[in-house]
Amino acid sequence: MKAIILAAGRGVRLGRHTELLPKPFVPMNGRPIIINALDRLNDLEFSEVIIAVGYRKAAFYHQIGDSYKNLKISYVVNDIWETTNNSYTLHLCRDTVGEDGTVFIIEADIFFNSKFFERDVVEDDVNRWFCQDMQFTGSQVFLGSNGNIERVEIVRDDDALRQLKSERRVFKSAGVVKLTKNYMGYMFDELAKFVSDEENKKYYYDVFFNTVIDRLEIKPHRVPENTWYEIDDEDDLIAAERIIELP
DSSP: EEEEEEEOOOOOGGGGGGGGSOGGEEEEEEEEEHHHHHHHHHHHTTOOEEEOOOOOTTHHHHHTTTTTTEEEEEEEETTTTOOHHHHHHHTTTTHHHHHSSEEEETTTEEEEEETTHHHHHHSSSSEEEEEEOOOOOOEEEEEEEEEEEEEEEEEEEEEEHHHHHHOEEEEEEEEEEEEEEHHHHHHHHHHHHHSSGGGGSSOOOOHHHHHHHHHOOEEEEEEETTTTOOOHHHHHHHHHHHOOOOO
């Protein structure tokens, strides 16, 4: 299995923490976010991790290199990271990741513990979007009547999210999407069309996935509570240290 870690951006909301280092190297409970992710993927016997870099990319080369424990490490560079978003960064990964197996797309600011990935879910042949039923703004996935995700939407307002959750089955994205090999080619073909519009290069990949979600047959995978946290600012660092149960 392979994983893509989308790590090109700076993370400006973390302020002083990202002045000298990329956001994925910010420590949480003494462990850099990306090193924690690599440890978890190594434990699950992934073969390769493709890290998509941009801001202060040399830090990745120097601190991780081309291997980490049993993982092969490859890099994809987004040189226009300041004016694009992770939909474009993901598009750049196509040639490196290939289409010959299951791939996990992981946001680089997700800190998760050893209970986040369940081995049977990792190894099965099902497309999955990792999520949790929680009142937390950001990317939300909507469950359809057929059990698949039928919509992806970024919701910024607490009251709007509360209203949506009263009407629909809506889960907070946990920043991980699993796609099996039969869907990789289609996803990348459609993503190439999407980012061919210069304006679309500025969007999160969630916006792209919403345009093709009905074709990908993605099931929601509801992760256990207190196993992950999205680190966007200093308040998140404090909350994550309090909430996440380690290891």
